Amino acid sequence: MMMRSPVQPVFENSAGSIPFAFREQFLLSPEDPHEILLHGEMQLIWHPAALRPLFWILGKFGMLVPIRARHVPTTLHVIPGRTADGAPFHEWNRTFSLARPVRFNTTIVWDRHHNNLADLVGTPRLLRMVWAARYMPPDTFTLDSIANALTIGPWTLWLPRWLWRCLLGSVEFRQVASREDENQVSVDLRIVHPVLRTVFRYHGVFRTRRVPRSVSIAPVVSA
Numbered sequence: 001m002m003m004r005s006p007v008q009p010v011f012e013n014s015a016g017s018i019p020f021a022f023r024e025q026f027l028l029s030p031e032d033p034h035e036i037l038l039h040g041e042m043q044l045i046w047h048p049a050a051l052r053p054l055f056w057i058l059g060k061f062g063m064l065v066p067i068r069a070r071h072v073p074t075t076l077h078v079i080p081g082r083t084a085d086g087a088p089f090h091e092w093n094r095t096f097s098l099a100r101p102v103r104f105n106t107t108i109v110w111d112r113h114h115n116n117l118a119d120l121v122g123t124p125r126l127l128r129m130v131w132a133a134r135y136m137p138p139d140t141f142t143l144d145s146i147a148n149a150l151t152i153g154p155w156t157l158w159l160p161r162w163l164w165r166c167l168l169g170s171v172e173f174r175q176v177a178s179r180e181d182e183n184q185v186s187v188d189l190r191i192v193h194p195v196l197r198t199v200f201r202y203h204g205v206f207r208t209r210r211v212p213r214s215v216s217i218a219p220v221v222s223a
Contacts, residue, residue, distance in 0.1 A: 002086060003088050004027060004029035004031070005026060005027045005028055005088050006087070006089055007117060010117060010135050014135055014137055019177035019182065020182040021182060021183050021184065022175075022177055024036050024183075025078055025185075028078055028080050028090065030082050030088060032080065035079050035212070035213055036209070037075055037077050037208070038078070038185070038207065039073075039074075039076075039206060040073075040074060040207055041073055042069075042072040042074045042202050042204035043071060043203055043205070044070055044202060044203055044204075045069050045070075045072060045096070045202045055200075062104065062105065062122050063127060065096065065102060065104050065202065067096065067098065072098060073096075073097040074206070075095050077091075077093040079093065087110065088110075089109045090107070091107055092107075106119045111130050114146065114147055116132060117131045119131070126150060126151060127149075127150065127151070128156065129147075129148055129168075129171065130148065130149075131144060131171075131173075132144045132146045139177040140175070140176050141175045141176075144171070144173075145164075145168075145171045145172075147159075148164035165194050168191075169191040169196075169199055170192050171189065171191050172190045172192060173188070174187070175188075184205065185206055185208070187203060187206065188201075189201065189202050
């Protein structure tokens with residue numbers, strides 16, 4: 001059977017107990033007649049001031065959010081599609097509404113090599129970040145770094161664990177569904193370096209809603 005969503009395998013053993021907001025965001029299919037918009041506020045976006053030049057460079061390549069701010073209106077637009085071989089993917093397009101809007105977009109796929117979820121990051125998508133993705137009923141979804149690779153055309157170069165931990169740090173992501181509002185979630189992401197410890201963090205609160213389908217995305221990614 002064709003997968004509906006790249007995140008579907010994470011929830012396969014949890015039918016009937018998945019929060020509504022998680023079903024809307026994570027199980028969105030290219031065959032659905034709508035897309036999903038999460039809108040809300042990043043209460044904090046932070047990195048050490050000493051690393052500002054590095055974050056500026058990474059931001060230019062679309063690999064991180066190169067800002068420090070509080071209470072930033074933010075949206076995440078989830079757009080589903082399929083690759084040339086029929087595998088589902090999601091475009092997660094983030095917009096941080098500052099005086100000059102900042103955008104951070106990634107492509108979500110199911111990584112066949114590790115049998116887990118992955119983000120394709122950068123402009124172009126040069127970095128493949130693979131996660132241990134978990135759903136912990138009744139209300140928590142987490143991602144933790146397990147592998148990273150550079151992708152250049154058809155070639156994928158997997159980085160040694162010691163190298164990517166030193167260069168990129170380990171990402172710890174947690175999303176929790178509200179028990180009072182079925183459309184609301186809170187998110188918390190940290191990047192932890194083995195020496196410098198926490199080098200990036202953002203957290204915020206968002207609500208999901210359906211929006212009309214946009215122009216179809218060309219199937220340009222590979223799982």
